Amino acid sequence: MSNFKEFMEHSTKLVSEAMIESIEKLKAPERLKESMAYSLQGGGKRIRPLLLFATLDAFGKNPEIGIKPACALEMIHTYSLIHDDLPCMDDDDLRRGKPTNHKVFGEDLAVLAGDGLLTYAFQLITEINDVSVSDQVKLQLISELAIAAGPEGMVAGQVADMEGERKQLSGEELQFIHERKTGKMLMYPVIAGAILSRATAEQLSHLTQFAYKLGIAFQIQDDILDVIGDEDVLGKPVGSDIENDKTTYVKLYTVEGAKERLHTFITDAKRHIRACGIKDDFLISICDFVENRSF
């Protein structure tokens, strides 16, 4: 596949179909399966699976070996959104223009659907049955995923974010939150792709830096879009950060300053990926997508 748009659509299709298939085959109460599938089908950019498939592609690997880790990653991302939307957390009624999980299935089932997705994610990685993927590689994928999503990663970021609400944060504090809340789960697909491709230590180091910079850039663009984005294109209301008096990159540095920082992070990310000596066209395209996205 030479065309990035085509590659993006194919990768979204691969992971979306595999996720629904794996939920359907579960021997579980129907309402639970419906609730899990509902949020998995909520749309979204599927940027994390895309990063994983693009990394595999850069090393000339078969995308098949990435399907289960990509599903696991997207399930964990989805569980975090379900729990984040709960009345006791952000109390959101809408997510990407659709009623949130607890609005449709009730709070109790939403909690359990989240718990189910999180647990099932780890099971999926144990089920990779390609002979080229060793037990050691599977364990590494599980370990990195748990670290990225757990109490030192995403969960820590959620808590820090909660504690930082309505408090004036410094640029450093803001970065601390983002590195954990969204950063580590954006880095994971690149690291997972590198592990599956048996990248060298030097390549892994560059790829980690690439993913780190890209994750921060992604978050800066999120903050910019909350100010200058188009609600219809974004699928969510804009202006909520200002309304909630939240510290953002825009608040700290203005829109122009945030854009400059965004460009610097993207430039750095590209530099690292070019230093890897791999087929980097799709990863570079993802950088451009993150810098220029409107949704």
Place this chain on the structure above:
Amino acid sequence: MSNFKEFMEHSTKLVSEAMIESIEKLKAPERLKESMAYSLQGGGKRIRPLLLFATLDAFGKNPEIGIKPACALEMIHTYSLIHDDLPCMDDDDLRRGKPTNHKVFGEDLAVLAGDGLLTYAFQLITEINDVSVSDQVKLQLISELAIAAGPEGMVAGQVADMEGERKQLSGEELQFIHERKTGKMLMYPVIAGAILSRATAEQLSHLTQFAYKLGIAFQIQDDILDVIGDEDVLGKPVGSDIENDKTTYVKLYTVEGAKERLHTFITDAKRHIRACGIKDDFLISICDFVENRSF
């Protein structure tokens, strides 16, 4: 160690200390760590770790190799209690005589502490660093844990239990719920112990049957104690099942009938363990403990 009581205390100490140590070393927000540790220190019988250590002992294995899986298991059990106590679930203010997690830390942190414990559990298993435990064994431990705790296991049981509340259930439906809600997580430590001990297929089959029967027996005793137990010894109010018009073994079969069933399941469990050809004294003692416990 030849004395069961001593073995029980030692096993509780091993897992309790290891859990707190592993939480303390986390680089995570202090409130999150406090919230996670609070519920892990909530007391409880630690029957699951005990089963794991007793199985390892029966095969003459070093208990050290079971510490991390035992911690993982107890963390998942604990997360399920935290989420189960939430206002949108059972809405409980007390657990073993202490305020529930969300009463102390707030609902938002309680959700996240549960999420953190669940995720961290899987990380812990990847961290077993005994050379006698192969990557294949670690993966099997992770796979079985995810299956026991996930949408086909404990989470399915929670959903079925929720759906079955205030509905008259048959004995079969009741068993379906218990097999998932508590049964699989009571079977896991025995299966984990067997995997770590490299039990033969025949031994594994007997141990699985043993753990299944024991899990049902445990649940029957729970239902009996809710009727004839002593609140002070139990550490929770009795009579709540009748109050909530819940289907239980006592409701279906009377106290006497439930006790007979309990005895049958315990006898079956003992039969299976004796057929294994292992040093079974502590596992037999656990059977007696489950049949005669008052807390």
